[in-house]
Amino acid sequence: MSKTSLDKSKIKFLLLEGIHQSAIDTLKAAGYENIEAISGSIPEEELKQKIADAHFIGIRSRTHLTAEVFDCAKKLIAVGCFCIGTNQVDLQAACERGIVVFNAPYSNTRSVAELVLAEAILLLRGIPAKNMGCHRGGWLKSATNSFEIRGKTLGIVGYGSIGTQLSILAENLGMHVIFYDVVNKLSLGNAHPVESLQELLATADIVTLHVPELPSTKWMIGEKEIRQMKKGGILINASRGTVVEIEPLADAIKDEHLSGAAIDVFPVEPRSNKDEFQSPLRGLDNVILTPHIGGSTMEAQRNIGVEVAEKLIKYSDNGSSITAVNFPEVALPSQSNIHRILHVHQNIPGVMSEINKVFSDNNINVRGQYLQTNEKVGYVVIDLDAKSSELAQEKLQQVKGTIRCRVLF
Numbered sequence: 001m002s003k004t005s006l007d008k009s010k011i012k013f014l015l016l017e018g019i020h021q022s023a024i025d026t027l028k029a030a031g032y033e034n035i036e037a038i039s040g041s042i043p044e045e046e047l048k049q050k051i052a053d054a055h056f057i058g059i060r061s062r063t064h065l066t067a068e069v070f071d072c073a074k075k076l077i078a079v080g081c082f083c084i085g086t087n088q089v090d091l092q093a094a095c096e097r098g099i100v101v102f103n104a105p106y107s108n109t110r111s112v113a114e115l116v117l118a119e120a121i122l123l124l125r126g127i128p129a130k131n132m133g134c135h136r137g138g139w140l141k142s143a144t145n146s147f148e149i150r151g152k153t154l155g156i157v158g159y160g161s162i163g164t165q166l167s168i169l170a171e172n173l174g175m176h177v178i179f180y181d182v183v184n185k186l187s188l189g190n191a192h193p194v195e196s197l198q199e200l201l202a203t204a205d206i207v208t209l210h211v212p213e214l215p216s217t218k219w220m221i222g223e224k225e226i227r228q229m230k231k232g233g234i235l236i237n238a239s240r241g242t243v244v245e246i247e248p249l250a251d252a253i254k255d256e257h258l259s260g261a262a263i264d265v266f267p268v269e270p271r272s273n274k275d276e277f278q279s280p281l282r283g284l285d286n287v288i289l290t291p292h293i294g295g296s297t298m299e300a301q302r303n304i305g306v307e308v309a310e311k312l313i314k315y316s317d318n319g320s321s322i323t324a325v326n327f328p329e330v331a332l333p334s335q336s337n338i339h340r341i342l343h344v345h346q347n348i349p350g351v352m353s354e355i356n357k358v359f360s361d362n363n364i365n366v367r368g369q370y371l372q373t374n375e376k377v378g379y380v381v382i383d384l385d386a387k388s389s390e391l392a393q394e395k396l397q398q399v400k401g402t403i404r405c406r407v408l409f
Ligand SMILES: NC(=O)c1ccc[n+]([C@@H]2O[C@H](COP(=O)([O-])OP(=O)(O)OC[C@H]3O[C@@H](n4cnc5c(N)ncnc54)[C@H](O)[C@@H]3O)[C@@H](O)[C@H]2O)c1
Pocket: 084, 085, 086, 105, 108, 109, 112, 157, 158, 159, 160, 161, 162, 163, 180, 181, 182, 183, 210, 211, 212, 213, 214, 216, 217, 220, 238, 239, 240, 264, 265, 292, 293, 294, 295, 296
């Protein structure tokens, strides 16, 4: 089993939001037993207390890790987002503090794509409204406004991992697929890129959103865009709650400009399953409302648990920051019979020459050196003979611009 200079029993993992047991099992198999797992998200004040002695934190989409929270996390080495989205973390603030952030970019892609497709089929048939009718004792047997999915046009906004997966599945069901992305993307199958969001909105029978939460995607679908959609169109949002304005959507459903919608993410979501969900969309029959469960399948959660836990273990045991979303990515060989120093510093002129001066001034033999930088920080990993690491760490900690310095052996 790999070693870390700090005894593994002292390395604390704080896992929030009901992260799957597979993460805990993976951490334990790697020798990490000091794990506090909490089923929901916690209020900010409690988070600030709990994060104070954590070396690693695992979250999902509900926990917001702000600069203020990071300031309370003096021991924190890395964050694992056990999901795709990382908008809930101040990535820049983490980077500047030498905290590496990982996520699981693909493990729930298929789950979201399947849900969207299922919702498209149900909404085109008017099933949610007919279902509600039966529950109330009604009997809405009619083919009026019920359509097959075959031959309809699906408009995908954001042709990334989920958008492309969905594109393939939809074509297999006989749909025409058009997509809009801000980046030039290779079309899969017969999917067809369009020039503008407006063109997509005006052409598609069903519009589905798969963009990240960014300043540029905030409220990208408001009243104007909803009214640009075809009359009788359907809107699906399983991306982020800040992408769609809910009031104009509710109005468009009520006045039948749109025939239906499926919304999985909301501008404000309840903190836990005990809190009430409030939305102007409640009570509208041909609207499917789901509690942010696009990625919540047993398959996805189990895979995410293993994937992100392995990334945290690798960073803790070996120093590899490969696939980090906010940090220079350094790939490292496994270390044997050496001590490894991990040094995170501000990316300012002169730091690397100061670091290398420590080795030459103190006659320390460097067995390997690996460096990557981004705009803000540099991450250099230095392999040394065991006898030199204590002195090297002491000297390196004094180098101007040092953010963090730890040793693995
Ligand atoms: N509901 C859920 O449970 C759930 C599950 C997984 C992911 N998500 C959300 O879905 C989002 C998309 O996931 P993904 O894995 O496909 O991400 P991705 O990064 O692979 O794809 C996003 C795509 O959106 C494009 N894009 C960015 N800004 C755009 C804009 N203004 N207009 C058009 N396209 C734009 C990007 O170029 C990219 O191709 C995630 O960021 C996450 O927030 C939600």
